Amino acid sequence: MSEAVAAEVAVEVAAAAASAAGLKAVGAGLAVGLAGVGSGLGEMGIGAAAMGAVAENKDMFGLALLFTVLPETIVIFGLVVALLLMFQ
Amino acid sequence: MFHPKQMSKLLIVASKQQLDPVITELYRMNIFHIDDFVDKGDEQWEGFKIGMPMTGADTISASLVKIRSIASAFGVGAEQVTDMEKARIAELKRSIEQDLPALAEEVEHLLSQRSKLEASVKEFEQKIEALRPFTDAPFPMELLRGYDAVSIIAGTVKSKPNLNVPHEIWEYTQKSGEFIVVAVKNSDLATVERGLLDLQFQKVSIPEEDGYAPAIIADYQQRIAVIQTEIEELNNRMAAIRDKHKYFLMSSEELLTADIEQAEAPLRFATSDLAFTVVGWVPTQQVTKVYENLDRVCGGKVYVTELEIEDYNEAPPVEYNNPDFSHPTELFMDIYSRPKYTEVDPTLLMSIVYPVMFGLILGDVGYGLILLAMSLGLRSLVKGSEAGTQLINVLRNCSITSIIFGVIFSEFLGFSLPWAPLWFSRHIPIGVSEGVHHASAIPQLLVVSIWIGILHITLGRIWGALNASKMEHGHHRSLKMYANIGWILVMWGIIVLIWSKFPIILMPDLTGMPEIAGGLNVATIAGAIMLVLGLAFIARENVLDLMEVPTIISHVLSYTRLIAVGLSSVAIALVTNFIAIGMIISPQLENLTPVGIVLIIVGVVVFLFGHTLNTALGILGGGLHPLRLHYVEFFTKFYRGGGTKYNPFGMVRRLTEQN
Numbered sequence: 232m233s234e235a236v237a238a239e240v241a242v243e244v245a246a247a248a249a250s251a252a253g254l255k256a257v258g259a260g261l262a263v264g265l266a267g268v269g270s271g272l273g274e275m276g277i278g279a280a281a282m283g284a285v286a287e288n289k290d291m292f293g294l295a296l297l298f299t300v301l302p303e304t305i306v307i308f309g310l311v312v313a314l315l316l317m318f319q
Numbered sequence: 320m321f322h323p324k325q326m327s328k329l330l331i332v333a334s335k336q337q338l339d340p341v342i343t344e345l346y347r348m349n350i351f352h353i354d355d356f357v358d359k360g361d362e363q364w365e366g367f368k369i370g371m372p373m374t375g376a377d378t379i380s381a382s383l384v385k386i387r388s389i390a391s392a393f394g395v396g397a398e399q400v401t402d403m404e405k406a407r408i409a410e411l412k413r414s415i416e417q418d419l420p421a422l423a424e425e426v427e428h429l430l431s432q433r434s435k436l437e438a439s440v441k442e443f444e445q446k447i448e449a450l451r452p453f454t455d456a457p458f459p460m461e462l463l464r465g466y467d468a469v470s471i472i473a474g475t476v477k478s479k480p481n482l483n484v485p486h487e488i489w490e491y492t493q494k495s496g497e498f499i500v501v502a503v504k505n506s507d508l509a510t511v512e513r514g515l516l517d518l519q520f521q522k523v524s525i526p527e528e529d530g531y532a533p534a535i536i537a538d539y540q541q542r543i544a545v546i547q548t549e550i551e552e553l554n555n556r557m558a559a560i561r562d563k564h565k566y567f568l569m570s571s572e573e574l575l576t577a578d579i580e581q582a583e584a585p586l587r588f589a590t591s592d593l594a595f596t597v598v599g600w601v602p603t604q605q606v607t608k609v610y611e612n613l614d615r616v617c618g619g620k621v622y623v624t625e626l627e628i629e630d631y632n633e634a635p636p637v638e639y640n641n642p643d644f645s646h647p648t649e650l651f652m653d654i655y656s657r658p659k660y661t662e663v664d665p666t667l668l669m670s671i672v673y674p675v676m677f678g679l680i681l682g683d684v685g686y687g688l689i690l691l692a693m694s695l696g697l698r699s700l701v702k703g704s705e706a707g708t709q710l711i712n713v714l715r716n717c718s719i720t721s722i723i724f725g726v727i728f729s730e731f732l733g734f735s736l737p738w739a740p741l742w743f744s745r746h747i748p749i750g751v752s753e754g755v756h757h758a759s760a761i762p763q764l765l766v767v768s769i770w771i772g773i774l775h776i777t778l779g780r781i782w783g784a785l786n787a788s789k790m791e792h793g794h795h796r797s798l799k800m801y802a803n804i805g806w807i808l809v810m811w812g813i814i815v816l817i818w819s820k821f822p823i824i825l826m827p828d829l830t831g832m833p834e835i836a837g838g839l840n841v842a843t844i845a846g847a848i849m850l851v852l853g854l855a856f857i858a859r860e861n862v863l864d865l866m867e868v869p870t871i872i873s874h875v876l877s878y879t880r881l882i883a884v885g886l887s888s889v890a891i892a893l894v895t896n897f898i899a900i901g902m903i904i905s906p907q908l909e910n911l912t913p914v915g916i917v918l919i920i921v922g923v924v925v926f927l928f929g930h931t932l933n934t935a936l937g938i939l940g941g942g943l944h945p946l947r948l949h950y951v952e953f954f955t956k957f958y959r960g961g962g963t964k965y966n967p968f969g970m971v972r973r974l975t976e977q978n
Binding site: 292293294296297300301303304307308310311314315318 | 654655656747759761762765873876877879880882883884886887943946947950951
């Protein structure tokens with residue numbers, strides 16, 4: 232009787248560990264994915280405007296690149312959080 | 320180093336008789352950056368006007384236009400003429416006078432002949448196109464015209480028409496629908512057209528030709544073929560002329576460009592009735608050369624003096640002063656903005672840090688070798704373009720650091736090299752069997768990247784203070800300097816505060832410092848003092864800047880991309896290897912079957928595709944992220960930019976002798 236209970240507990244513990252690992256993976260995916268959506272939304276307007284500026288004046292390229300990549304830090308933060316979740 | 324070449328401002332004054340020798344000598348030396356004279360009605364320039372071009376400028380420019388138009392018609396560029404002896408100027412001038420008019424006429428004649436022939440080819444082709452729908456018609460084309468009481472219309476319709484007036488119709492089913500030719504009485508024409516419109520009738524005009532369509536088309540095609548051979552002949556003749564005169568064209572283009580620039584130089588000078596004067600910049604090291612040479616060519620009848628630079632904001636032109644290996648990086652500086660004369664020029668530092676960051680991100684011997692091969696192979700493609708060569712050289716430097724970091728990280732296309740990583744491991748457990756796997760040290764690597772960020776930004780702020788001390792004046796100068804120090808204090812204050820509360824790997828652990836009061840230890844209090852002092856310094860310069868304080872944290876953390884982006888490329892490589900080899904190739908190798916061989920080929924394709932994609936991503940990620948770290952996180956701390964490019968009056972002669 233007690234052996235059966237022990238086995239059941241072991242299965243439950245394993246299941247809990249597995250679902251914890253799964254939730255970690257889901258969290259990591261959400262961190263990168265949502266941050267990516269955020270960066271994309273941010274860069275959308277800037278990128279379009281920057282293209283226009285560069286088309287009018289080629290010298291603007293450096294500045295336009297700078298402005299376009301500004302929001303992309305957000306997705307890097309997401310990526311770092313995901314890495315810490317997965318590998319720490 | 321860290322500063323552009325030192326410039327001196329020179330003033331040259333002489334009588335107008337010396338105009339020609341002075342211009343020729345300045346052009347030959349190719350070191351004098353002319354400050355164009357602008358007639359603003361200043362008192363000190365009273366009586367001076369902008370000069371007139373020298374005599375002969377109009378004939379030179381007329382010849383130059385001719386030569387350039389011939390060269391562009393032939394598609395000859397200066398880069399196609401290499402390894403030739405330099406042309407003698409006297410001979411070249413003689414042939415420009417004697418041969419150029421005849422050559423121009425001949426080329427013009429050939430070109431107009433060719434365009435006439437090409438126009439007739441086009442005309443025949445249009446006629447053929449118009450005849451195409453009639454190729455299967457069982458009647459000759461002349462039957463379709465010349466009637467008084469009958470109208471004939473042709474065109475395409477969606478489906479077969481059902482006309483309820485007397486008519487003759489020929490239908491032919493094509494891909495695009497039914498092609499029909501209908502003959503009706505003139506009085507019924509309107510009814511028929513209305514009926515056809517419902518079937519989306521698209522009218523085709525009937526070509527005015529005689530005979531059956533296929534025969535006419537064949538005739539036209541033959542004529543086109545004849546004209547094509549004529550065009551071919553003309554092209555051959557033009558190619559012969561081109562090869563014969565290529566060198567003449569390019570060298571005389573160079574000569575005349577030099578001549579016209581010299582002839583028009585007085586437009587940039589200030590002249591009075593009898594004298595002229597010009598102001599310009601020369602690298603300080605070469606000032607004596609200008610003195611001596613001008614004195615020699617004018618026989619002493621010229622006055623040259625060095626002017627004092629009263630205000631450095633009047634901007635001397637900027638010429639980089641870097642060791643050879645930093646030259647490629649100047650491209651990135653120019654893309655952003657050339658440094659101002661007085662500020663710190665970060666090119667040298669960037670030329671070291673940028674490839675290191677690239678290597679840290681890519682860090683793979685295999686990809687490094689691919690990039691190295693690319694940078695060597697593409698060299699011939701960018702020949703003649705300075706920016707292209709610079710970019711290729713940057714790629715070469717970056718590929719070398721990638722290989723070095725690849726050796727350190729023990730990575731080759733995602734596989735492990737025969738040694739354990741010499742430093743922190745980036746290996747991730749994807750598709751790796753037990754035993755081969757080296758435990759990854761990702762948190763450690765992230766901390767290393769944060770250290771790079773802290774040091775990079777601190778240096779940026781120090782340079783910011785330095786720039787303020789050199790470029791600002793008075794009260795504002797000290798405010799700006801203190802503000803920069805304030806930013807450093809705030810950043811380090813926050814860091815010390817964090818250290819005093821949380822132990823972090825690879826960073827000093829200050830949690831064990833002696834406690835003073837209320838659980839606060841020495842480090843906490845020191846950090847808090849630094850923070851408050853820094854905030855005060857920043858607020859003194861501009862209170863609104865306090866809004867920017869949170870960017871300290873985001874900018875430092877932004878450097879973690881060096882590891883994060885690198886890891887994502889490691890992961891792609893590992894996944895590619897796992898899918899291609901672990902999942903597709905190895906199971907087949909155990910038991911070879913004909914289907915298995917096909918699958919192995921599929922596996923190889925997946926392998927190549929994955930790694931090609933990852934190489935492209937590696938160049939993009941490895942190239943853009945360090946660039947961004949420099950532009951956004953580093954340059955915003957100190958860099959101003961907006962300097963004028965040093966553009967000396969003169970040219971480097973490739974094809975003509977120096978006179």
